[in-house]
Amino acid sequence: MNMSNNAAQPVHIDRVRKTFGEFVAVRELSLDIEAGEFVTFLGPSGCGKSTTLKMLSGLLPQDSGEIRFGNKRIDMLPANKRNIGLVFQNYALFPHMSVAENIAFGLRMRGWSRADKDKRVEQLLQLVRLEGLGNRKPEQLSGGQQQRVAVARALAFNPDLVLLDEPLSNLDAKLREQVRLDLRDIQRRANQTTIFVTHDQVEALVMSDRIVLMNKGGVEQVGTPYELYATPATEFGARFVGANNLIAGTLDKSSGAIQARIGPETVQPVSTHSNNVEKDGMDIWYCVRPEHVAMRPQSSAGHFGGRVMDKIYQGTTVLIDLDVKGLGTVRAERPALEVGDLGVGTDVGVHIERSHAVARLG
Amino acid sequence: MSAARLRLTPAIFFGRAALAVYLLIMLLWLTFPVVLVLLASFQGTLEVSFPAPVSFDAYKTIPPSYWEAFWFTIRAALLATGIALLVAIPAAWAMVRGKLAGRRIMSNLVLIPDVVPQLILGIALLTVFIPLRLSNSFAGVMLALVALSLSTGLRFTEALLEGLPDEYEQAAQSLGANKFTTFRLVVLPLIAPGVAIAALFIFMQNLITFELLFFISGPSATPIAIRLFSDIIDRGIVPYAVAMAGILVYVAIAFYTLVAVSLGPKYMAGSVMSRKG
Known part of the structure; x- marks a missing residue:
């Protein structure tokens, strides 16, 4: 059975902008999405991610800019003519x-024959693993099952693009972890170009x-999950x-290498994202992930002296x-x-395994 | 049941007893007129006595002119209810979802027939109806009822649509449905239970409307409420008038039951809102 969306096309978002009165909801957003790609708009509430989704779906007109599927411009079309699947x-x-x-x-809206419809519905029930539940009413299903029906409904008509608006936020924590993987799996098997909107960085x-990554209507960074985590811009x-x-x-570039200077004595090597961080002497944040802070016996050389102040068991x-x-x-x-036997008050040697620098403004 | 049961102290006992008495009095007060009319209709007089023989004599003496007025009223009330809802539902949809300018003003304007005394509304309609030869006609009575029904109908359907999350409509549109199809396949079925309740209320209102129709009606177009009024003024409380009043009560109960049974109990208890997903 061929579930993949062969007609998948790249999506181009070109300088799309939206304001509400004085408030700039989305500032000139541009993005090219490959056919079959899974792209997440991540950001806190009010960052413009949901507004962008609404403009893509046609539920909200943009002030300026263009949206294209392949070469076809779609931003002038009403929502029902865009061929976009939406999961609320x-x-x-x-x-x-x-x-x-x-x-x-x-x-039904596309005038499929009864036989074709039945066949397609069966395919989708199988894809989202709800075989045999076709005759149920939504209220008879669990939250996770309803969510999968919503996904199936959005995929059924081979849309050019599927938009998912925080579809996991109504599920409990355990189910959410499972559904994340399910959703990813379904998307891959259908080779469905997808935009996912969330405020949850783990989901992303x-x-x-x-x-x-969006903030205050603008794009902070676009990259793979690894790039966003390892080298924030x-x-x-x-x-x-x-x-x-x-x-x-x-920032200290005096020795040729890129280093961070903290206080009068400490100099540490850092990675940087891009040309955001280049000027010698500029203000930076020296960023260290907690998992890159290692502890050694106090006596060993080349480490910072440190003392354990608090321990939180997780x-x-x-x-x-x-x-x-x-x-x-x-x-x-x-x-x-x-670190099981490490007591509060113990003196340790602290080793920074890896660090990164971002520009510090103001 | 909560795990720790409260002991029934005297204070709690008297508190509950007082509440029960209070509710009983309220119920009696509300049902008293209806019960009295029904009892009277079986005795042929308002001076109800206990115990008294139950007889259908009063019903048997209802004159043909009463039945004529009765069916006239049922026809006009049903037709007016239907027309009013057919106009009100799309209008309310346009008002709620269309984000029309001045919508608040419009929502309030349509309430005018409800807040202006009906007698005055009736006089106003009469001045329009006389040159159009609509007074003293079925069409005139029916149109007057439509004016009243429309106001109630809009109020109901506006509330129904306000209570319906617009995501259902957005979902339908994203799936390829145009506005009309969305309305037909999604909005209408979702508000249908609320519309049925609205229809019930509007029909009842139409059935008993009196003041509005006082001037518009006439010998060839007599609603039952007017017929009862003029007969009781002329001849006093005659047994068949009481019997006809009883019949109106049965019609009310029958329609209420019809709607209640077809919707199920969860829609009836004070709720006019549609179901939600």
């Missing part, structure tokens, strides 16, 4: 229709081919994606707040087995 946060399944009728709705990291990115220690310092890992000479308060996250 609350699923918005039609409560008066059965699961099968919900999934077939888009096919787990599911995406690429992440568009901005302070916002360093703070928003994953946990991070941010320590104020300056199961697999332990958070350790350290007072580090030359750096200040630094949080470490280590496997529980490794």
